[in-house]
Amino acid sequence: MQTSELILLAAAGLVLLAIAGVAATRRAGAPLLLIFLALGMLAGEEGPGGFEFHDxxxxxxxxxxxxxxxxxxxxxxxxxxxxxxxxxxxxxxxxxxxxxxxxxxxxxxxxxxxxxxxxxxxxxxxxxxxxxxxxxxxxxxxxxxxxxxxxxxxxxxxxxxxxxxxxxxxxxxxxxxxxxxxxxxxxxxxxxxxxxxxxxxxxxxxxxxxxxxxxxxxxxxxxxxxxxxxxxxxxxxxxxxxxxxxxxxxxxxxxxxxxxxxxxxxxxxxxxxxxxxxxxxxxxxxxxxxxxxxxxxxxxxxxxxxxxxxxxxxxxxxxxxxxxxxxxxxxxxxxxxxxxxxxxxxxxxxxxxxxxxxxxxxxxxxxxxxxxxxxxxxxxxxxxxxxxxxxxxxxxxxxxxxxxxxxxxxxxxxxxxxxxxxxxVTREAPSERLITTASVAELRSALEPLRASSSAVRLESFPADWADLAPEERRETFARVAAGLITAQNARILDDRAALLAMRARIEAGEPLLLPQQARRDTLARRYGVRYEDLDMLIERVDIIPPSLGAAQAALATGWGGNESALARNALFGRFPSGQERFSSLLASAGDYVDLINTHRDFAGLRAERARLRAEGEAITGLALAAHIAPYASSGEAYAAQVASVISSAGLERFDPDAPQDAHES
Structure with missing residues (x-):
């Protein structure tokens, strides 16, 4: 009984608000139907009302x-x-x-x-x-x-x-x-x-x-x-x-x-x-x-x-x-x-x-x-x-x-x-607050709780005294930061991948996708450059980048964080944002990098090899994919060999996750 009365109260209240809106906005010349639509949206699932209606x-x-x-x-x-x-x-x-x-x-x-x-x-x-x-x-x-x-x-x-x-x-x-x-x-x-x-x-x-x-x-x-x-x-x-x-x-x-x-x-x-x-x-x-x-x-x-x-x-x-x-x-x-x-x-x-x-x-x-x-x-x-x-x-x-x-x-x-x-709405926003450090000491303190090799790092920029670090400590800290940035991006990617796998399971069960699922699929299809109906191709593109691969490429592009691009422009991978002087954060630079690998046609071979590794239950590692990163640089295969060498010599594979298993593919 109480629920029915609350529904009546809410419905009558909305109508009264709509009538009040007519009186308040008529002089301004605002389209009244727009006022009614706006009130409905405010009462809906994403407004203060929070009422879900999908019937x-x-x-x-x-x-x-x-x-x-x-x-x-x-x-x-x-x-x-x-x-x-x-x-x-x-x-x-x-x-x-x-x-x-x-x-x-x-x-x-x-x-x-x-x-x-x-x-x-x-x-x-x-x-x-x-x-x-x-x-x-x-x-x-x-x-x-x-x-x-x-x-x-x-x-x-x-x-x-x-x-x-x-x-x-x-x-x-x-x-x-x-x-x-x-x-x-x-x-x-x-x-x-x-x-x-x-x-x-x-x-x-x-x-x-x-x-x-x-x-x-x-x-x-x-x-x-x-x-x-x-x-x-x-x-x-x-x-x-x-x-x-x-x-x-x-x-x-x-x-x-x-x-x-x-x-x-x-x-x-x-x-x-x-x-x-x-x-x-x-x-x-x-x-x-x-x-x-x-x-x-x-x-x-x-x-x-x-x-x-x-x-x-x-x-x-x-x-x-x-x-x-x-x-x-x-x-x-x-x-x-x-x-x-x-x-x-x-x-x-x-x-x-x-x-x-x-x-x-x-x-x-x-x-x-x-x-x-x-x-x-x-x-x-x-x-x-x-x-x-x-x-x-x-x-x-x-x-x-x-x-x-x-x-x-x-x-x-x-x-x-x-x-x-x-x-x-469509711009990429970090899922967690960025870490801002004014000094190397603050950076050490920020990284101290993140002892696990695969911990995500969301760093805004390198501290001003970054160059004062001893070479060995700088290399190790840079590797942790770069791999952590890729891990942070992978967390977002894996969340999207899980949603896509759930959609595929629903389709295979003969059930239509819900509107929120369709909306998310369409958004991801636009982001990854795939037609919405090609769900398998989209799932192939929405997958992780081995942190060791990203860390090695960042090390080669910036001299382990020692050049001006990394320190002044937050650019870790030899790329710069279109029409801008610098990336807003190191995390944004990592996001640009993983999106490039997951969307550009030059890396179709890398994505195919990654899909094979996942299908066979093998670990997706930097060394396994390094040979396919050759199109990233003009030197081609020589560049790929350099990346593999950096991964091995610096022990960067410790940052890569174990053999993956999709929840809907187990």
């Missing part, structure tokens, strides 16, 4: 209900006379426009996310449709008073275009799942059936609702409930028979609004309140569903996709679809800018997850990141853009350059923030 099936069901109510309310607010005047351009944008948008966006997605063509098309289809909730909320805003013909075109497009996007997504998912293209004739019939049947069900269903309201006597408070329940029934019925429930819900609202009926004002007020609650609940739920760190990892490529969508795909689609229509150039430009994305792309992004499509996490997280970009870039600038293009009355003392400056500032600011977030 995509439930989210899909509740999301369908919310979208049906939002579209029905949008239809109630659409005047039939105005709709007739923009029906042709709206339908063109909602069908041909969606296909063009999906296709152009897919080209960018292919190269930005390194997908094949059908995977890229799936991502393009997911983000191809404008969002009714987002568009209707902006059009109804007090500051965005766009011309009626333009506003109605955008409203109608957002109500009509979901069916096409859904069909494209389902087609792409079917193609990926079955490993072959669906039959084109059948796909074409599905599109025609979804649009025609959905439209007929919605139109005649809405008329029937109005007729029943006139014929059946009900208490005044039941008419709005009857209308809303009927709209949901029409939506569900259309979905069950393979028609478009989204189109049915929208046209049911249009048809009901144009019919004589009882309690019209009460129905519209009730529907408006229900739509607000649906929008709040929908975006709060979607915020709970997403894992922000997963979306942040794909923020940069997703920003690229969003900019292609906003600046290339949408304008071209509008240019082609509205070519035969009587819209002014400034109106076309505004319609192109107002291709706002919202709940529907995230909602469609959940479809590959439910269908069990491989790499579903990428589509869901990328769709979420694109929606955030659209809400900020397009949503926040809707008012200034409307005034800039002259489709809305200008504000006092605000010229065209002011509006243009606001748009440029939002785009530049969001792009900068996206880059910073993506960099902060």
């Amino acid at each position: 995509h099936d439930t989210a899909y069901l509740l999301g369908s209900l919310a979208l049906a109510l939002i579209l029905f309310d949008g239809g109630l607010g659409t005047k039939l006379r105005r709709l007739k005047g923009v029906l042709r351009p709206a339908v063109s944008l909602a069908t041909l426009g969606v296909i063009i948008t999906a296709g152009i966006t897919a080209v960018g997605a292919k190269y930005l996310f390194d997908l094949n063509w059908i995977e890229a098309f799936l991502l393009g289809a997911i983000v191809s449709s404008t969002d009714a909730a987002a568009v209707l909320m902006l059009i109804a805003g007090r500051d965005l008073k766009a011309r009626p013909r333009v506003a109605t075109t955008l409203e109608a497009e957002s109500g009509f275009n979901d069916p096409m996007a859904v069909i494209l997504v389902v087609t792409a998912v079917t193609w990926i799942s079955q490993g072959g293209a669906p039959e084109p004739f059948g796909a074409g019939l599905s599109i025609i059936w979804a649009l025609a049947a959905g439209g007929l069900i919605g139109w005649f269903g809405g008329r029937a609702i109005g007729w029943l309201e006139r014929k059946v006597g009900l208490p005044i408070g039941l008419y709005p409930i009857f209308a809303a329940a009927s709209a949901v029934f029409l939506f569900a019925f259309a979905q069950v028979i393979g028609a478009s429930g989204f189109l049915a819900a929208y046209l049911a609202g249009v048809a009901l609004a144009s019919s004589p009926r009882r309690a019209a004002d009460a129905t519209e007020r009730f529907s408006d309140g229900l739509a607000w609650l649906s929008q709040i609940g929908l975006f709060l739920m979607l915020g709970l569903l997403i894992t922000p760190s997963h979306a942040a990892e794909v923020a940069l490529p997703a920003l690229g996709v969003a900019l292609i969508l906003i600046l290339v795909a949408r304008p071209l689609a509008v240019l082609i679809c509205l070519a035969p229509e009587r819209f002014r150039l400034n109106e076309r430009a505004f319609i192109a800018w107002m291709g706002l994305r919202g709940a529907v792309p995230i909602f469609l992004g959940a479809y590959p997850v439910i269908a069990g499509v491989e790499n579903a996490n990428l589509y869901f997280s990328a769709a979420f990141a694109v929606v955030i970009a659209s809400l900020v870039i397009q949503g926040w600038t809707a008012g200034p853009v409307a005034r800039l293009f002259g489709v809305a009355p200008p504000l006092p003392r605000a010229g065209r350059w002011t509006n243009a400056g606001m748009v440029a500032a939002v785009v530049a600011g969001f792009s900068t923030v996206s880059f910073a977030v993506s960099w902060a």
Whole structure:
């Protein structure tokens, strides 16, 4: 009982916070849907709320209900006379426009996310449709008073275009799942059936609702409930028979609004309140569903996709679809800018997850990141853009350059923030605090507890008096530090390897990967330069580097820590960070080294030999791999012989671990 009450308390509290957010941010012009999403993320697993919600099936069901109510309310607010005047351009944008948008966006997605063509098309289809909730909320805003013909075109497009996007997504998912293209004739019939049947069900269903309201006597408070329940029934019925429930819900609202009926004002007020609650609940739920760190990892490529969508795909689609229509150039430009994305792309992004499509996490997280970009870039600038293009009355003392400056500032600011977030999430961070030593004496004290040969060392830099050490002590201390740095990196690598082996075991057992597992696999695949589906290749690359090998190479590169590169630039392996004077720490230099060995094609032979040793249960040692390190230096085999000689003469193999055994391979 107490748990149920706590859930109700939390749910009601979130709704109240969302309403408070509306009041607090409305003057700032912030997109309200962005506020709802942010509250959901704060309540989610990575926010202060800590609530874990990964039930995509439930989210899909509740999301369908919310979208049906939002579209029905949008239809109630659409005047039939105005709709007739923009029906042709709206339908063109909602069908041909969606296909063009999906296709152009897919080209960018292919190269930005390194997908094949059908995977890229799936991502393009997911983000191809404008969002009714987002568009209707902006059009109804007090500051965005766009011309009626333009506003109605955008409203109608957002109500009509979901069916096409859904069909494209389902087609792409079917193609990926079955490993072959669906039959084109059948796909074409599905599109025609979804649009025609959905439209007929919605139109005649809405008329029937109005007729029943006139014929059946009900208490005044039941008419709005009857209308809303009927709209949901029409939506569900259309979905069950393979028609478009989204189109049915929208046209049911249009048809009901144009019919004589009882309690019209009460129905519209009730529907408006229900739509607000649906929008709040929908975006709060979607915020709970997403894992922000997963979306942040794909923020940069997703920003690229969003900019292609906003600046290339949408304008071209509008240019082609509205070519035969009587819209002014400034109106076309505004319609192109107002291709706002919202709940529907995230909602469609959940479809590959439910269908069990491989790499579903990428589509869901990328769709979420694109929606955030659209809400900020397009949503926040809707008012200034409307005034800039002259489709809305200008504000006092605000010229065209002011509006243009606001748009440029939002785009530049969001792009900068996206880059910073993506960099902060994906950059390598030490798992433990770095050791900072001001003197050799402090370094000795820091190393004293680490007596084991294989102890990890996380040193920031050599102390200032490092050169004062006697040669023998310096060699021994340097060997311990260099081998310890590699051991520290190996600890991170072994953790990643264990996760990958658990994934492979899950796949071999016939179970799909969980979304957090997919996200981690995708992150590692990008880091190690492997396609996500090649799990065996990824596992081969994610493996340890023998500490003796790294210590010997560092000794050769720095003269046992005696040159300027090691002391002033934290560079132990003859490499320097791109575009920077020095590595941030010695640990960062070791990280750069192990990543090079594990990713560069020149060391494929070393990785293959390492995999053989592991498969046969033999120890992965520096001497065993030294012959394969020849590509590291121009002298080739002579360099490899030097490395082997240093390992032997200095006894560096004492730092190498015993014969390894993977937990999932034992």
